[in-house]
Amino acid sequence: MDYRFTVEQEAFRKEFADWLAKQIPKGFDPSKRNYYDDDEWKAAYQKFQKSLFEGGYAAMHYEKEYGGQGKTMMEQVIVQQTIATTCGELSMPGGITMGMALPTIHSCCTEAQKREHIPKILDGTYIWCQGFSEPNAGSDVANCATRAVRKNGDYIIDGQKTWTSFAHMADWCILLVRTDPSVAKHKGLSYLLVNMKTPGIEVRPMVQLTEEAEFNEVFFDNVKVPVENRVGEEGQGWMIAITTLMFERTIGDAIMGPMYERNYKRLVDLAKSTLREGKPVIENPVIRQQLAQAYIETMVLKYHGLRNLSKTLKGGIPGPEGSIGKLLWSEPNQRITENALNMQGLNSQVMRGSPWTIQDGNWQYSYLRAKGNTIEAGSSEIQRNIIGERCLLLPKDSSREARRK
Amino acid sequence: MDINLNEDQVEMMRQARRFCENETPMTFVREMFEDERGFTDDLWNKMVEMGWTAMLIPEQYGGLGMQMTDLMLVLMEHGRAVVPSPLFSTVLLGAEAIIAAGSDAQKEKYLTAIAEGSMRGTLALHEPGSGANPGYIQMEARKDGDGFILSGTKLFVTDAHAADFIVCPARTKAGIDPADGITLFIVDAKAPGVAISQLPVIDRTRKLCAIEFKNVKVGKDGILGEANKGWSPLCKVIRKACVGLAAECIGAAEKAMEIAIEYAKVRVQFDQPIGSFQAIKHRCAQMYVEVESGRSLLYYAAWAQDNTDEQEAAIAASAAKVLCTETGKNVAGSAIQVLGGIGFSWEHEIHFYLKRTKASELAFGDTLYHREQVVSLTT
Numbered sequence: 001m002d003y004r005f006t007v008e009q010e011a012f013r014k015e016f017a018d019w020l021a022k023q024i025p026k027g028f029d030p031s032k033r034n035y036y037d038d039d040e041w042k043a044a045y046q047k048f049q050k051s052l053f054e055g056g057y058a059a060m061h062y063e064k065e066y067g068g069q070g071k072t073m074m075e076q077v078i079v080q081q082t083i084a085t086t087c088g089e090l091s092m093p094g095g096i097t098m099g100m101a102l103p104t105i106h107s108c109c110t111e112a113q114k115r116e117h118i119p120k121i122l123d124g125t126y127i128w129c130q131g132f133s134e135p136n137a138g139s140d141v142a143n144c145a146t147r148a149v150r151k152n153g154d155y156i157i158d159g160q161k162t163w164t165s166f167a168h169m170a171d172w173c174i175l176l177v178r179t180d181p182s183v184a185k186h187k188g189l190s191y192l193l194v195n196m197k198t199p200g201i202e203v204r205p206m207v208q209l210t211e212e213a214e215f216n217e218v219f220f221d222n223v224k225v226p227v228e229n230r231v232g233e234e235g236q237g238w239m240i241a242i243t244t245l246m247f248e249r250t251i252g253d254a255i256m257g258p259m260y261e262r263n264y265k266r267l268v269d270l271a272k273s274t275l276r277e278g279k280p281v282i283e284n285p286v287i288r289q290q291l292a293q294a295y296i297e298t299m300v301l302k303y304h305g306l307r308n309l310s311k312t313l314k315g316g317i318p319g320p321e322g323s324i325g326k327l328l329w330s331e332p333n334q335r336i337t338e339n340a341l342n343m344q345g346l347n348s349q350v351m352r353g354s355p356w357t358i359q360d361g362n363w364q365y366s367y368l369r370a371k372g373n374t375i376e377a378g379s380s381e382i383q384r385n386i387i388g389e390r391c392l393l394l395p396k397d398s399s400r401e402a403r404r405k
Numbered sequence: 406m407d408i409n410l411n412e413d414q415v416e417m418m419r420q421a422r423r424f425c426e427n428e429t430p431m432t433f434v435r436e437m438f439e440d441e442r443g444f445t446d447d448l449w450n451k452m453v454e455m456g457w458t459a460m461l462i463p464e465q466y467g468g469l470g471m472q473m474t475d476l477m478l479v480l481m482e483h484g485r486a487v488v489p490s491p492l493f494s495t496v497l498l499g500a501e502a503i504i505a506a507g508s509d510a511q512k513e514k515y516l517t518a519i520a521e522g523s524m525r526g527t528l529a530l531h532e533p534g535s536g537a538n539p540g541y542i543q544m545e546a547r548k549d550g551d552g553f554i555l556s557g558t559k560l561f562v563t564d565a566h567a568a569d570f571i572v573c574p575a576r577t578k579a580g581i582d583p584a585d586g587i588t589l590f591i592v593d594a595k596a597p598g599v600a601i602s603q604l605p606v607i608d609r610t611r612k613l614c615a616i617e618f619k620n621v622k623v624g625k626d627g628i629l630g631e632a633n634k635g636w637s638p639l640c641k642v643i644r645k646a647c648v649g650l651a652a653e654c655i656g657a658a659e660k661a662m663e664i665a666i667e668y669a670k671v672r673v674q675f676d677q678p679i680g681s682f683q684a685i686k687h688r689c690a691q692m693y694v695e696v697e698s699g700r701s702l703l704y705y706a707a708w709a710q711d712n713t714d715e716q717e718a719a720i721a722a723s724a725a726k727v728l729c730t731e732t733g734k735n736v737a738g739s740a741i742q743v744l745g746g747i748g749f750s751w752e753h754e755i756h757f758y759l760k761r762t763k764a765s766e767l768a769f770g771d772t773l774y775h776r777e778q779v780v781s782l783t784t
């Protein structure tokens with residue numbers, strides 16, 4: 001058992017951090033949230049990703065023929081960790097692209113598809129979105145009703161997706177569609193790679209409770225997608241979607257620990273600089289216990305992530321126990337951000353833009369945004385179902401079982 | 406970075422599990438719960454044969470020179486079986502105090518004997534009025550020629566009734582700062598003036614004692630480490646003890662979870678196995694989340710004891726103590742709920758898991774204390 005990275009890996013971390021510091025755009029403040037409008041944000045992401053690619057730091061662990069660097073997963077982990085803790089916002093529009101679309105394409109696509117898509121992802125040309133959820137297919141992803149009918153060399157798509165993050169910026173979409181309504185619901189699905197510029201696609205931004213519009217409704221009306229854009233066989237969509245979702249749940253393994261460590265430092269700064277009855281709140285024994293718990297949960301996240309990563313390094317694709325990691329970042333984030341507001345007393349209501357705002361309204365935003373954490377990427381209830389049924393092999397609920405038959 | 410167990414470690418765990426299945430089945434645990442002494446010579450000798458008393462002792466004193474991660478694996482198995490024995494107190498309290506502060510002569514005398522199984526020791530830390538703060542040490546040691554005279558009361562001393570020697574921190578200088586004025590002493594358990602009595606505690610698979618010291622003379626050779634500077638080595642001992650308890654709690658939680666899951670698959674109500682009800686399924690899933698994430702922190706904390714600086718080792722030990730003992734207690738409690746009426750019965754073994762983990766939560770600093778440690782070391 002060894003938690004240390006090797007001397008060479010640490011040297012690489014330093015080399016990359018030094019290089020990264022020079023890429024950060026003017027005016028970008030790594031100590032707080034940076035606000036961009038959508039066009040600026042996409043452009044900043046593309047520029048950043050392009051510089052990573054040109055600098056030789058994109059997909060360290062992928063083969064050279066796809067634009068990767070031919071190194072190991074450890075170098076990739078180091079790159080991800082360093083970005084997450086210095087300029088995470090710059091890479092955020094590419095979160096789904098890098099965390100879900102890319103590994104799915106890399107592990108499930110044909111040689112031709114890989115050569116077409118992977119380099120354009122790595123050099124920042126294209127952003128991808130994930131079209132799984134629909135009005136009647138949320139937790140029950142397999143209830144997907146968006147239809148794809150085969151006509152000559154194309155699929156004709158009609159239907160609607162919802163909660164599609166970054167669709168308004170996206171160039172491509174990983175889309176789950178129903179190709180055969182006559183068979184059991186998990187069996188009639190297919191998985192397509194869809195160019196978002198195709199005629200018939202309409203994206204309508206939806207405002208979230210944070211007052212921003214990060215996700216969208218996406219409508220498909222007679223949209224033509226070439227059959228070559230299918231991933232795997234017709235009818236295999238569910239298996240491939242599960243692969244994507246497993247990658248989604250384990251996105252956090254490498255980066256969430258270091259990110260929460262950085263957040264803990266911010267929380268401590270807040271506790272030291274915020275007054276209650278004229279004294280820094282860090283002197284309050286209740287707040288101290290809460291801070292300690294935040295640190296403990298941060299450590300759990302970090303070391304559980306590393307342990308998972310260590311297993312993945314040996315064994316390949318993550319399994320259902322990845323659901324633990326999803327719970328370990330989403331649920332504590334709600335407690336930690338709530339504690340941050342508690343420290344601020346009445347001022348905790350003040351959003352960005354007032355002299356009475358504390359730390360530029362970062363915690364107000366984070367508190368609200370964290371409410372989505374236990375819903376997105378599979379709700380906490382769904383994660384516990386997965387753990388109960390796939391890891392612990394507890395019996396399925398009888399009504400659900402009956403409906404399946 | 407590689408956090409997988411190696412083959413030797415996996416084998417060591419397998420052997421420990423087999424040992425516990427054969428030597429300490431629940432019938433034995435029940436007997437020992439009621440028994441005054443709480444273990445047998447036969448069990449002790451077999452543990453010694455397994456090499457468990459020698460694991461952390463340096464090779465030059467007849468030990469195996471292994472790391473905390475190795476002992477952790479054995480203790481997880483002991484937690485699974487709620488093993489009753491003075492192994493924890495001897496290797497993590499008595500021996501570690503000598504390792505942390507002893508002179509060569511003291512190490513030669515005590516460690517060699519512990520490694521070969523001919524001596525047992527413990528640590529008399531807590532005092533009346535300390536709550537659960539191990540730094541609150543007020544018992545006085547008066548200078549007496551070359552040596553000292555100890556008078557006062559120590560409470561919750563693990564396995565003192567079975568110990569040959571007791572490491573006892575006491576004040577050699579008045580004050581409240583533990584870092585200044587505490588000296589460690591080695592006291593012979595049979596010395597005149599030492600009166601040991603067992604406390605009727607909730608968890609009697611691990612005996613806790615009160616010790617009255619009445620004018621107990623300790624010679625020069627009984628002074629352990631530097632005078633007035635006993636707190637720093639003591640902290641080292643407490644740290645490893647905390648990791649040891651955390652390991653036991655993860656083992657206990659894992660077993661309690663398995664008991665609950667197994668039952669949830671076979672117990673039928675309303676024509677279905679109760680494990681198909683989401684209220685039960687999610688409870689079990691939560692147990693798994695806590696056990697596995699607790700294990701992740703535990704592994705790191707054990708590793709940190711031998712491979713990082715003091716501050717990081719202290720943070721990790723306190724964090725693991727808080728998290729893993731709470732996990733143990735929560736999972737055992739939750740398992741009782743899954744079991745229903747049978748879980749509340751004396752006849753079912755689950756209550757031993759609750760009792761042991763709840764006791765571990767309190768020992769060597771409770772969660773209030775260790776959270777305060779974490780925050781003061783990270784801000």
Ligand SMILES: Cc1cc2nc3c(=O)[nH]c(=O)nc-3n(C[C@H](O)[C@H](O)[C@H](O)COP(=O)(O)OP(=O)(O)OC[C@H]3O[C@@H](n4cnc5c(N)ncnc54)[C@H](O)[C@@H]3O)c2cc1C
Pocket residue numbers: 096129130131132133134135137138139140162163164165166215372375376377378379380381382385683
């Ligand atoms: C910020 C954010 C970003 C998102 N981005 C994307 C995206 O980019 N692409 C995409 O495809 N989707 C995205 N989603 C959608 C997300 O995946 C769904 O919201 C989620 O799967 C839940 O589906 P739902 O909203 O329909 O809720 P429902 O499935 O209707 O769930 C409502 C409640 O019922 C519970 N529930 C449902 N089924 C069960 C069950 N079997 N057992 C117990 N409880 C159950 C849920 O846990 C939840 O509490 C995003 C969501 C959010 C909040």
